[in-house]
Amino acid sequence: MTQNPTTQIARTRIGTSELEITPLALGANVFGWTADRDASFTVLDAFVAGGGNFIDTADGYSHWAPGHSGGESETIIGEWLAERGNRDSVVIATKVSTHPQFPGLAASNIHAAVDASLARLGIDTIDLYYAHFDDAETPLEETVEAFSALVDSGKIRAIGVSNYTAERIAEWFSIARAGGFHLPVALQPHYNLVEREFETNGLREIAEREQLAVFTYFSLAKGFLAGKYREATDATAPGASARAEGAIAYLDDRGRAVLAALDEIAAAHEVEVATVALAWLRQQPAVTAPIASGRTPAQLAALLATFTTELSDAELVRLTAASA
Secondary structure (H helix, E strand, C coil): CCCCCCCCCCCEECCCCCCEECCCEEECCCECCCECHHHHHHHHHHHHHCCCCEEECCCCCCCCCCCCCCCHHHHHHHHHHHHHCCHHHCEEEEEEEEECCEECCCHHHHHHHHHHHHHHHCCCCEEEEEECCCCCCCCHHHHHHHHHHHHHHCCEEEEEEECCCHHHHHHHHHHHHHHCCCCCCEEECECECCECHHHCCCHHHHHHHCCCEEEEECCCHHHHHHCCCCCHHHHHCCCCCCCHHHHHCCCCHHHHHHHHHHHHHHHHHCCCHHHHHHHHHHCCCCEEEEEECCCCHHHHHHHHHHHHCCCCHHHHHHHHHHCC
8 A cells, every 4th residue: 555645845855866855854763662563653654644755764773672683663664664565755764883783884794784774674775874873993995985885786875974073074075086986965963952063063064065964863852852851850750751861961041941942932833842943953054854753643743843834033043042
């Protein structure tokens, strides 16, 4: 059964690639971890029905959970793609370097890991393949050449980098140009209203210079920017997520000022706090789309509302000032 979206959203390209996506990436880190197979299918169905088409995962998700070995998220996505028959209507991004069986970015590991990911996903080609974390033990030349070879072989369509410094990204581009290798088209940094180093650490500058699509992770600061955690005791309340303690760390004077600004603007737009936090990110220079995850359709609704929420210049300034 092929599922057709009921909502049509304007699309944008991933950097200089031919890949077109709607401006929100569904983070699949929760699939197989805090969302079981049925819950994950429900969220994926709702995301596509709401107009989304871009799914972000990694081969290591969720090896940290008791009894897990890595690849659980990719497996669930693969089963969903097979059951829905909609491979051609979605864009799939995954990553290499954190799966316990495939750590690091040596060429032999990259080639083995991509085959494992393709098998779990049940697809012939990965749309966007990231180097998940820099590997200081492997010469960057080896990693760059291996990723480029995956494009040439048809196993991936485009290259992305995540958790790299601006200096290392510049080095990657230098090596790729000198060797005639395929260039990265996407960058995945840690960036949100309360984590703004992306603006000053050189990453935004190189993203703009090299025309990299920027997809931000921890876009809602582990749930803090969804307004879920306003008191320290919220981290231990029934139903609190596995990331609650990390979210509570933002609950200081600055964090409360950000929540106050989000509350005010969310009320004006008649949307959820999370919607405003994601809209702020989407409207930042160089950002193509935020990545956000949801365990239930109810949580997903606030994420999808970012498609139609545009903040005014004054609202953007208000939020930026509150989080300064």
